[in-house]
Amino acid sequence: MDLFFCPVVSEEASVVTLDEFESRHIARTLRKKTGDRIALTDGQGGHYSGEITSLKPRVRVHILERTKHDAPQPALHAAMGFIKPQRLEWALEKVTELGATDIHLIRTEHSGYGSANHGRFEKILRQALKQNQRFYLPALHLYKHIHMFIAAVQAVPQKFVAVDAHFPPLAGELQNEGDRLICVGPEGGLSQTEIGLLQDNGFKAVSLGPSRLRAETALLAGLSILRLL
Amino acid sequence: MDLFFCPVVSEEASVVTLDEFESRHIARTLRKKTGDRIALTDGQGGHYSGEITSLKPRVRVHILERTKHDAPQPALHAAMGFIKPQRLEWALEKVTELGATDIHLIRTEHSGYGSANHGRFEKILRQALKQNQRFYLPALHLYKHIHMFIAAVQAVPQKFVAVDAHFPPLAGELQNEGDRLICVGPEGGLSQTEIGLLQDNGFKAVSLGPSRLRAETALLAGLSILRLL
Numbered sequence: 001m002d003l004f005f006c007p008v009v010s011e012e013a014s015v016v017t018l019d020e021f022e023s024r025h026i027a028r029t030l031r032k033k034t035g036d037r038i039a040l041t042d043g044q045g046g047h048y049s050g051e052i053t054s055l056k057p058r059v060r061v062h063i064l065e066r067t068k069h070d071a072p073q074p075a076l077h078a079a080m081g082f083i084k085p086q087r088l089e090w091a092l093e094k095v096t097e098l099g100a101t102d103i104h105l106i107r108t109e110h111s112g113y114g115s116a117n118h119g120r121f122e123k124i125l126r127q128a129l130k131q132n133q134r135f136y137l138p139a140l141h142l143y144k145h146i147h148m149f150i151a152a153v154q155a156v157p158q159k160f161v162a163v164d165a166h167f168p169p170l171a172g173e174l175q176n177e178g179d180r181l182i183c184v185g186p187e188g189g190l191s192q193t194e195i196g197l198l199q200d201n202g203f204k205a206v207s208l209g210p211s212r213l214r215a216e217t218a219l220l221a222g223l224s225i226l227r228l229l
Numbered sequence: 230m231d232l233f234f235c236p237v238v239s240e241e242a243s244v245v246t247l248d249e250f251e252s253r254h255i256a257r258t259l260r261k262k263t264g265d266r267i268a269l270t271d272g273q274g275g276h277y278s279g280e281i282t283s284l285k286p287r288v289r290v291h292i293l294e295r296t297k298h299d300a301p302q303p304a305l306h307a308a309m310g311f312i313k314p315q316r317l318e319w320a321l322e323k324v325t326e327l328g329a330t331d332i333h334l335i336r337t338e339h340s341g342y343g344s345a346n347h348g349r350f351e352k353i354l355r356q357a358l359k360q361n362q363r364f365y366l367p368a369l370h371l372y373k374h375i376h377m378f379i380a381a382v383q384a385v386p387q388k389f390v391a392v393d394a395h396f397p398p399l400a401g402e403l404q405n406e407g408d409r410l411i412c413v414g415p416e417g418g419l420s421q422t423e424i425g426l427l428q429d430n431g432f433k434a435v436s437l438g439p440s441r442l443r444a445e446t447a448l449l450a451g452l453s454i455l456r457l458l
Binding site for chain 2: 090094097098099131132133134169170171208209210211212213214217220221222224225227228
């Protein structure tokens with residue numbers, strides 16, 4: 001069954017109203033009718049199924065069943081310096097599909113960009129979640145400086161920063177237990193100072209293979225390893 | 230040093246003329262001058278450095294040094310059913326960055342698309358190669374039917390098809406030695422018949438993790454594992 005998004009569903013609510021974006025998708029694109037069954041998630045583990053009771057002006061759904069999914073374990077953190085918006089948006093979609101629980105975007109020394117269109121980012125994460133039939137939206141964290149990022153992820157036990165092929169491959173450094181984080185630079189890389197700072201704060205420097213990768217490709221490659229081992 | 234592309238450089242040639250695309254990039258975008266040193270690759274392992282002798286109508290380069298790089302080992306094959314052009318083009322860029330030596334695009338039962346714009350694909354591979362500072366362009370293979378693909382890759386010792394989480398994870402199935410191949414379905418997946426056919430022909434069914442991935446994300450995730458272990 002297609003999955004749709006409904007940000008807040010209170011414990012007591014028996015009827016919810018979807019937002020404009022979801023309503024249009026359901027009513028206009030998919031041409032659902034009153035009485036059709038659909039599934040909803042709130043992106044916080046909630047999974048609802050219900051019946052469409054009206055289509056205009058917004059789709060309303062009478063909730064018939066509720067399930068709560070457990071949060072994904074271990075947590076998978078994907079961290080990157082800001083990159084060009086188009087490539088960043090693509091990366092947001094892909095890390096969501098690959099099951100990132102937390103996405104960290106950092107303004108670094110070599111970041112040529114640093115602006116965040118929250119509304120648009122949110123929409124990309126939602127769409128990837130629905131496509132993926134998952135029930136937890138990644139948390140999106142933005143930092144104006146790498147110090148703030150380091151402080152925020154201090155408690156994550158397995159933290160890696162992708163540097164270059166002089167360091168040991170990520171796959172060999174992973175432990176089976178515990179939350180994990182991969183951090184990659186923006187276009188142009190992290191500075192030596194930033195890499196040193198991360199290493200001084202519990203990040204292990206690793207390699208993602210012999211060839212130079214674009215920032216977003218490195219993030220995906222790193223996360224593909226983190227999620228499997 | 231920036232790397233540029235020059236498809237054919239004969240053993241004897243001391244001066245080569247770049248094509249319109251590379252010439253424009255060098256002369257107009259980067260504003261290189263006569264006398265500037267640049268590096269070239271033919272995408273077949275050749276690595277040349279030389280001096281620009283003229284800029285118009287095409288950039289000409291006097292070759293001063295030649296190196297031949299060994300072909301990457303093991304070979305990494307990325308195979309996928311045809312998907313929508315925009316996502317396909319993105320996948321071509323990323324698998325090139327991740328070091329695929331061979332890209333196989335297959336018209337499968339559920340492929341809604343099957344057309345190939347060779348000229349545009351070639352340009353994408355080239356750009357990724359240059360960005361990546363590598364010297365071998367992946368070979369691009371197109372098949373009208375999965376039978377033709379199976380016949381073409383018969384000799385690859387480690388062949389995997391990504392099916393779903395009921396199968397063992399790819400990472401655990403890899404051998405250290407020998408060329409390797411990952412095959413993923415198009416949007417909508419491979420059919421049961423196609424999966425059976427692949428399994429009957431030496432492909433091992435594997436999982437890329439718990440969540441449902443889009444075709445191009447699965448290809449990237451699979452290749453990220455293949456290249457590291």
